[in-house]
Amino acid sequence: MVKLFIGNLPREATEQEIRSLFEQYGKVLECDIIKNYGFVHIEDKTAAEDAIRNLHHYKLHGVNINVEASKNKSKTSTKLHVGNISPTCTNKELRAKFEEYGPVIECDIVKDYAFVHMERAEDAVEAIRGLDNTEFQVDFLVALVFSGFGRCQSGPLGKCQSYRLAL
Numbered sequence: 437m438v439k440l441f442i443g444n445l446p447r448e449a450t451e452q453e454i455r456s457l458f459e460q461y462g463k464v465l466e467c468d469i470i471k472n473y474g475f476v477h478i479e480d481k482t483a484a485e486d487a488i489r490n491l492h493h494y495k496l497h498g499v500n501i502n503v504e505a506s507k508n509k510s511k512t513s514t515k516l517h518v519g520n521i522s523p524t525c526t527n528k529e530l531r532a533k534f535e536e537y538g539p540v541i542e543c544d545i546v547k548d549y550a551f552v553h554m555e556r557a558e559d560a561v562e563a564i565r566g567l568d569n570t571e572f573q574v575d576f577l578v579a580l581v582f583s584g585f586g587r588c589q590s591g592p593l594g595k596c597q598s599y600r601l602a603l
Contacts, residue, residue, distance in 0.1 A: 439476075440478060440487060441502075441507075442454065442474045442501055443502035444472065445471075447472070461483045461484075462486070463483070465477040465479060488503050513553040515552075516552045516563070518550040527550075536563075537562045537563035538559025540552060541553040
């Protein structure tokens with residue numbers, strides 16, 4: 437799996453439109469748009485290289501988009517899915533909340549959910565335990581899903597688990 441960064445996305449761009457664009461080159465495993473940029477996880481290296489070669493500076497809605505391999509900050513980060521995010525919550529606030537438990541590699545709010553990548557699995561476990569039944573900002577429910585190394589697999593929690601939190 438190769439993670440691609442898509443920059444300079446026009447406001448009109450939709451997740452389905454980006455997914456369709458990249459599926460011409462290979463199987464798309466995940467596609468997320470965050471404001472004017474996004475990420476596409478494509479199945480293999482050859483497909484990713486083809487997508488970069490053909491879509492870098494591709495004109496989408498009159499705007500040249502940038503496509504490049506994502507620069508992973510850590511290959512062993514633990515990904516948490518945080519659901520039902522308040523519309524008033526910012527990346528900075530969410531990142532700061534999780535950094536109370538350890539280094540955060542990446543934090544992206546996508547509509548009403550977010551992905552938080554923590555450097556160490558044990559810190560992610562502590563964040564889940566520490567944030568369970570807590571309040572943060574305003575009352576809203578958050579579901580965290582532990583998925584070590586970007587995919588559900590065995591880890592410190594034994595398997596993927598969901599938690600309902602009031603952050």
